[in-house]
Amino acid sequence: MFSFTVRPTRTHTAMAIATAMLSLAAPAEAQLGKLKKMGGDLVKDAAKDKIEGKKDTPAKPASGSASSSSSARSTELVLNEDRVALIVASLQPMVADAARRRELRVVTAQHEQKTKASQACIQAAQAKMGAAPPMTTAANMQKNEATMDRYAKQIEGLSARMTAAVNANDVRKRIYTSDSLMVIQVKISLLVTGSNCAVEHTPAPILDEQIRSQSRTEVSEDMDAGTFDPPAVAKENLTKYQFGLLRERIAIWALKQEDPTFKAGKPGIFTPEEEAALQANAADIKKLTPLFKDNSLRWSTWGDLSDW
Numbered sequence: 035m036f037s038f039t040v041r042p043t044r045t046h047t048a049m050a051i052a053t054a055m056l057s058l059a060a061p062a063e064a065q066l067g068k069l070k071k072m073g074g075d076l077v078k079d080a081a082k083d084k085i086e087g088k089k090d091t092p093a094k095p096a097s098g099s100a101s102s103s104s105s106a107r108s109t110e111l112v113l114n115e116d117r118v119a120l121i122v123a124s125l126q127p128m129v130a131d132a133a134r135r136r137e138l139r140v141v142t143a144q145h146e147q148k149t150k151a152s153q154a155c156i157q158a159a160q161a162k163m164g165a166a167p168p169m170t171t172a173a174n175m176q177k178n179e180a181t182m183d184r185y186a187k188q189i190e191g192l193s194a195r196m197t198a199a200v201n202a203n204d205v206r207k208r209i210y211t212s213d214s215l216m217v218i219q220v221k222i223s224l225l226v227t228g229s230n231c232a233v234e235h236t237p238a239p240i241l242d243e244q245i246r247s248q249s250r251t252e253v254s255e256d257m258d259a260g261t262f263d264p265p266a267v268a269k270e271n272l273t274k275y276q277f278g279l280l281r282e283r284i285a286i287w288a289l290k291q292e293d294p295t296f297k298a299g300k301p302g303i304f305t306p307e308e309e310a311a312l313q314a315n316a317a318d319i320k321k322l323t324p325l326f327k328d329n330s331l332r333w334s335t336w337g338d339l340s341d342w
Contacts, residue, residue, distance in 0.1 A: 111279055113304070115311040117272070121281055122318045124268040125331065129322070132331035134239070139328070141239045152232055156220070159229035171226055178225040185222050189215065206245050213241060262332070263340040278336035285326040285333035287312050288319050292327070 163170065175182065192215050199207035213236045220233045264277060272280070279301065286298040296302070304312065312319065325331035332338045 110273075110276055111283075113280060113283060113308045113311050115314050117280060118284060118311050118315045118319075120268055120271065121277065121284060122315055122322070124264045124277075125281070125322065127265075128262055128331055129325065132325040136325065136328060136330040138239050138243055139330070141237045145234075145237055145240060148232070148234060152234070155229065155231035156224070159224065159227040159231060162229075163227045170228070174226050174228045177228075182222060182225055185218050185225075188218055192218070205249050209241050209244050209248070259337050261340070262338040263342075269342045274336070274339055274342055278339055282333050282336075284312070284319060285322075285331075288323040288326050291316075291320075292323065 192211055196208060196211045196215065198204075199211055217233055217235055224231055224233070268277060283301050283304075286296070286302045287304060290296045290298075290302065322331060326333055
């Protein structure tokens with residue numbers, strides 16, 4: 035048995051934080067849940083099943099033969115060399131955003147794995163602590179008092195920064211500061227348990243996506259709703275409906291080049307003339323194929339298209 039005296043320093047603040055953190059079943063679980071949801075939200079576009087495209091389908095004419103109507107509609111959805119080149123060129127402004135989405139998926143998956151490992155380590159440390167002698171916590175605090183005091187000072191500064199960010203409606207500063215606070219709070223709880231579990235900051239691409247989501251003035255399940263505004267030349271020559279479906283057909287053709295068994299129904303059936311038009315632009319389409327493949331470059335739904 036041993037005795038000691040705890041001075042009334044910022045360590046008391048750190049201890050309060052540590053106690054709160056230790057009372058949770060899994061400190062990182064809530065954060066992991068958010069990451070999973072984010073990851074799920076980013077890949078659920080296909081579930082919308084072309085809702086936006088269906089809304090933009092031209093109304094059936096009140097008069098005229100069914101055959102002439104079908105013929106006119108068929109013609110407006112034909113891929114010729116000029117249309118393919120126009121749409122491929124129009125998609126170039128989207129490539130940077132698509133690459134960002136692709137990076138986000140990779141980074142999120144990697145971070146989830148690290149978070150799971152960290153969470154498992156923390157849970158094991160908590161279980162070990164629960165079975166330890168009553169004075170173990172006090173001993174760990176005494177051993178790590180200087181570090182805990184340093185962390186408590188950092189929390190004071192970050193708390194002030196958070197207040198300023200909230201008052202100024204600075205979404206970026208608030209999100210980054212919140213992540214830093216969480217990391218330090220978990221580190222304090224680990225000092226109390228005497229464990230050395232790895233705790234990492236959330237990667238910048240994930241935080242930036244949170245900022246992008248929370249900075250939107252309109253709340254929508256589809257974060258990209260209406261965000262893509264094609265160049266004027268595309269809007270002058272194609273309707274939104276045409277652009278959406280022709281883009282989709284180009285993507286289907288690109289995917290079929292890699293996997294001939296890819297099924298896509300009628301939009302995936304191409305005439306010899308359309309094949310020739312697509313082959314003429316094959317080099318440029320091939321550059322987009324990886325982004326079509328993982329849907330980082332939107333194509334299967336049309337909700338990203340602005341109205342015109």
